[in-house]
Amino acid sequence: MVLIQVIVGGLLLGAVYALFSSGLTLIWGMMNFINFAHGEFVMLGMYVALLVVVWLGGGPAAFGLAAAIALFALGVAVYALLIRHVVRGPMLAQILSSFGLALLLRYTAFWIFSANFVSLPQTSLAGTVAVGGIYLPVAQVVAGLVAVTLTIALHLLLTRSTLGSRLLAVAEDRTAAMLMGIRPDRMQALTWGLSAGAAGIAGALLATAYPWSPSVGETFGLLAFVTVALGGFGSVLGSLYAGLIIGLIEAISAYWLGAIYKDIVVYGLFVALLWLRPQGLMGKA
Amino acid sequence: MKKLLAQPASGQRVSVWLLAAALVLYPLVFSDAFYRDVGVTFLLAAISASAWNIVGGYAGQVSVGHSMFFGLGAYTPLLFYTLWGWPPLAGIPVGILLSVGLAVVIGLPTFRLSGHYFSMATIAVAELIRIFVGTWALVGGAIGLQGPAMARGWWDLTFRGDLPYYYIFLAVLALVLAVTFALERRRFGYYLRAIKSSERAARSLGVPVRRVKLQALALSAAFTSAAGSLYGVKTGFIDPDSGFGILVSVQMVIFAALGGAGTLFGPLLGALILVPLQTASNTWFGGGGSGLTFVLYGGIIVLIARFEPGGLFDLWRRLAPHLRRRAHAA
Amino acid sequence: MLLEARDVSKAFGDFRAVAGADLTVEAGEIVGLIGPNGAGKSTFFNCLAGDTLPTTGRILFDGADLTRAAPEAHARAGIGRTFQVPTTFDDMSVLANVMVGAFLRHPHRNDAREHARRIVELTGLRADQPARSLGTPGRKRLEIARVLASGPRLLLLDESLAGLTPGELQAAIALVRRIHQMGVTIVIVEHIMEVIMTLTRRVLVFNQGRVIASGTPEQVVRDEAVIEAYLGRGARRQRE
Ligand SMILES: Nc1ncnc2c1ncn2[C@@H]1O[C@H](COP(=O)(O)OP(=O)(O)O)[C@@H](O)[C@H]1O
Ligand SMILES: [Mg+2]
Numbered sequence: 001m002v003l004i005q006v007i008v009g010g011l012l013l014g015a016v017y018a019l020f021s022s023g024l025t026l027i028w029g030m031m032n033f034i035n036f037a038h039g040e041f042v043m044l045g046m047y048v049a050l051l052v053v054v055w056l057g058g059g060p061a062a063f064g065l066a067a068a069i070a071l072f073a074l075g076v077a078v079y080a081l082l083i084r085h086v087v088r089g090p091m092l093a094q095i096l097s098s099f100g101l102a103l104l105l106r107y108t109a110f111w112i113f114s115a116n117f118v119s120l121p122q123t124s125l126a127g128t129v130a131v132g133g134i135y136l137p138v139a140q141v142v143a144g145l146v147a148v149t150l151t152i153a154l155h156l157l158l159t160r161s162t163l164g165s166r167l168l169a170v171a172e173d174r175t176a177a178m179l180m181g182i183r184p185d186r187m188q189a190l191t192w193g194l195s196a197g198a199a200g201i202a203g204a205l206l207a208t209a210y211p212w213s214p215s216v217g218e219t220f221g222l223l224a225f226v227t228v229a230l231g232g233f234g235s236v237l238g239s240l241y242a243g244l245i246i247g248l249i250e251a252i253s254a255y256w257l258g259a260i261y262k263d264i265v266v267y268g269l270f271v272a273l274l275w276l277r278p279q280g281l282m283g284k285a
Numbered sequence: 286m287k288k289l290l291a292q293p294a295s296g297q298r299v300s301v302w303l304l305a306a307a308l309v310l311y312p313l314v315f316s317d318a319f320y321r322d323v324g325v326t327f328l329l330a331a332i333s334a335s336a337w338n339i340v341g342g343y344a345g346q347v348s349v350g351h352s353m354f355f356g357l358g359a360y361t362p363l364l365f366y367t368l369w370g371w372p373p374l375a376g377i378p379v380g381i382l383l384s385v386g387l388a389v390v391i392g393l394p395t396f397r398l399s400g401h402y403f404s405m406a407t408i409a410v411a412e413l414i415r416i417f418v419g420t421w422a423l424v425g426g427a428i429g430l431q432g433p434a435m436a437r438g439w440w441d442l443t444f445r446g447d448l449p450y451y452y453i454f455l456a457v458l459a460l461v462l463a464v465t466f467a468l469e470r471r472r473f474g475y476y477l478r479a480i481k482s483s484e485r486a487a488r489s490l491g492v493p494v495r496r497v498k499l500q501a502l503a504l505s506a507a508f509t510s511a512a513g514s515l516y517g518v519k520t521g522f523i524d525p526d527s528g529f530g531i532l533v534s535v536q537m538v539i540f541a542a543l544g545g546a547g548t549l550f551g552p553l554l555g556a557l558i559l560v561p562l563q564t565a566s567n568t569w570f571g572g573g574g575s576g577l578t579f580v581l582y583g584g585i586i587v588l589i590a591r592f593e594p595g596g597l598f599d600l601w602r603r604l605a606p607h608l609r610r611r612a613h614a615a
Numbered sequence: 616m617l618l619e620a621r622d623v624s625k626a627f628g629d630f631r632a633v634a635g636a637d638l639t640v641e642a643g644e645i646v647g648l649i650g651p652n653g654a655g656k657s658t659f660f661n662c663l664a665g666d667t668l669p670t671t672g673r674i675l676f677d678g679a680d681l682t683r684a685a686p687e688a689h690a691r692a693g694i695g696r697t698f699q700v701p702t703t704f705d706d707m708s709v710l711a712n713v714m715v716g717a718f719l720r721h722p723h724r725n726d727a728r729e730h731a732r733r734i735v736e737l738t739g740l741r742a743d744q745p746a747r748s749l750g751t752p753g754r755k756r757l758e759i760a761r762v763l764a765s766g767p768r769l770l771l772l773d774e775s776l777a778g779l780t781p782g783e784l785q786a787a788i789a790l791v792r793r794i795h796q797m798g799v800t801i802v803i804v805e806h807i808m809e810v811i812m813t814l815t816r817r818v819l820v821f822n823q824g825r826v827i828a829s830g831t832p833e834q835v836v837r838d839e840a841v842i843e844a845y846l847g848r849g850a851r852r853q854r855e
């Protein structure tokens with residue numbers, strides 16, 4: 001019974017991993033760019049949620065939305081002010097841009113919020129539910145379900161809507177897309193907005209269920225790398241499966257081996273993937 | 286005479302000799318323990334950033350996890366001392382071998398793919414090792430390891446003042462720069478720069494791209510490991526964060542990138558600017574200063590990426606003719 | 616037979632960019648390769664140079680099977696190529712660019728530099744000019760110099776003469792002739808028929824990934840299938 005509870009908890013958390021990882025994979029797929037600051041976007045989403053609750057007394061819908069909007073705006077700004085100028089430049093500039101941004105955001109957060117762990121005050125999502133004999137915190141269940149829904153929605157947006165086909169047109173061939181009347185810069189700014197927005201909501205969802213400090217950005221950023229590596233670069237659906245798998249692996253290894261070993265198992269998986277299947281389980285080379 | 290004047294390198298050669306003389310004399314002129322400590326810190330930063338520069342700057346393969354080699358270099362001598370009482374000097378080559386092995390393990394799979402993959406792998410592997418070492422009691426766990434408190438002989442590399450360390454570090458820095466200088470002028474150096482510019486074109490000309498990248502990474506790892514060993518024996522103490530932490534990698538990247546990645550003296554210049562700055566901010570702001578330092582580092586890295594990916598040397602190369610012209614006009 | 620490519624195909628997903636192409640080249644020839652845009656010429660070159668792995672087919676060079684060999688192995692064996700979109704080493708000088716090529720057969724720096732200097736002179740470039748400051752024609756010339764320095768026996772030129780002014784074009788044609796006289800076998804992709812007519816005795820016409828005609832330049836320009844490929848069905852009907 002405990003094992004089932006561990007498994008369900010792992011899947012629910014994995015769904016949130018899937019949501020923020022889909023943001024990372026989106027940018028990789030669109031512009032062959034690895035965003036080292038993605039985990040920091042998640043972390044900022046958590047603090048936005050906290051500020052909305054503490055200052056405005058907003059409920060889960062309010063702070064979830066606020067995190068999404070704030071991070072969407074940040075993503076667009078980061079693209080317009082920074083990424084746009086480096087993305088076709090030398091490799092060093094590409095890597096350093098988002099790597100430097102990660103440090104800037106992480107240590108600014110340390111400076112403002114201190115290194116102490118915080119958690120959201122009681123929200124309407126407090127309490128537990130009993131499902132089929134196992135007990136789960138309401139917040140975790142809601143977070144997991146919302147995350148799965150949003151990840152699938154993002155996948156559908158990319159594959160079924162005209163907006164999605166415009167985005168993909170830019171990814172395939174910038175010049176050709178321009179000739180079709182699509183503005184690549186706008187589409188890529190939108191991609192960054194969507195990517196950071198997904199990270200922001202994921203952060204707000206995580207904040208309902210777990211305490212955090214500014215350093216979680218690094219952990220989530222690396223988790224997103226592992227997820228994307230497993231799911232295949234550029235595939236949102238791939239990161240959904242991979243996120244669930246990683247949530248599961250984490251939960252089970254924490255249960256069997258102890259909490260500190262779960263990271264080792266996950267990063268070990270990453271190194272193994274690197275050797276065995278660098279293009280990811282479902283990705284193309 | 287005319288030829289001598291036309292020789293552009295002669296001015297550079299004079300600057301290099303001046304720099305060398307300044308570095309040799311510095312601890313004698315500033316004999317205060319504080320200044321000597323800053324000097325040692327600077328040399329260590331310059332060594333590790335110059336080591337990073339071989340693969341990150343010249344070959345354009347941007348590692349953001351070089352702390353894995355630094356940490357291996359720092360841990361190995363102290364571990365062998367703790368376990369079997371080996372003199373730290375004997376542990377240094379073992380650390381280098383381990384680092385080269387790790388370089389191959391990471392380079393072989395990732396160098397087949399785009400450069401982003403290598404960067405991502407380096408940071409993930411460094412983090413994996415950091416966490417792993419923190420949980421492994423044999424290597425000291427989260428607490429870390431200590432070196433000899435008292436020297437049994439010079440091979441323990443445990444000295445009372447900073448002066449011996451200063452000159453050892455200076456010699457190693459000279460070695461790293463000399464090796465880089467020699468490689469820069471040979472086929473290997475040309476191949477590295479070609480790879481950085483276009484792997485596809487380099488391969489079409491017969492450059493064995495993967496092998497050259499792997500060699501560059503191995504060499505860089507070896508020197509970084511040596512830098513870590515020097516840090517370990519000098520401090521006499523190492524823990525997961527000071528060995529394998531991300532900030533160790535960050536420093537190598539930022540020193541090299543600020544001065545000029547892929548230039549011989551760029552990393553040294555970056556360290557020359559940032560180490561005193563870092564020391565000053567730590568003294569002024571106390572412990573809280575280090576957090577602020579990294580806010581600043583993040584900002585600097587972003588600005589370099591956005592405006593001057595070539596670093597200060599590149600900026601100077603572009604500005605110098607204008608300035609000289611203006612000086613002539615005046 | 617210097618080069619023998621048999622039934623070479625390259626598929627991107629369902630789309631076959633090269634669909635069963637054959638090409639044999641004797642040592643000492645200059646062969647022209649023409650065809651409309653998107654015919655698969657560059658992709659075919661990429662297969663011949665080891666830059667992409669062909670989906671099917673075999674590539675023999677001087678008797679050795681190079682089908683699955685890496686591009687650097689092709690270069691070592693003696694197949695050199697230029698790129699349709701020039702990819703020079705922009706951070707380096709012209710001389711340094713050419714030296715990268717020269718190092719393949721001259722491992723020592725001074726030998727490589729001497730060899731590169733001769734080639735730079737031959738191609739009429741300026742040794743100390745930064746590659747970054749070259750225009751597209753200069754870059755194409757530098758690519759030729761660079762690959763020439765690597766000592767190829769077979770040179771694949773992908774539209775290296777495109778976009779030149781008439782004066783530059785004459786100089787470039789003379790350069791290709793010089794290279795040929797040095798004993799280098801050449802396969803050249805070119806749209807300008809004047810170039811093909813003056814340089815080659817044998818031409819292959821590519822369309823939709825396969826060779827649809829071959830012969831002397833005079834023969835192929837009269838070939839019905841070729842006219843149709845270039846001008847579409849309508850044109851042929853009108854002529855009839
Ligand atoms: N990497 C690729 N992926 C998908 N399609 C490609 C790729 N490279 C070329 N193609 C397609 O293959 C066809 C042939 O292209 P190419 O060989 O460049 O033709 P050519 O050189 O004769 O103009 C074109 O339709 C092009 O769009
Ligand atoms: Mg072409």
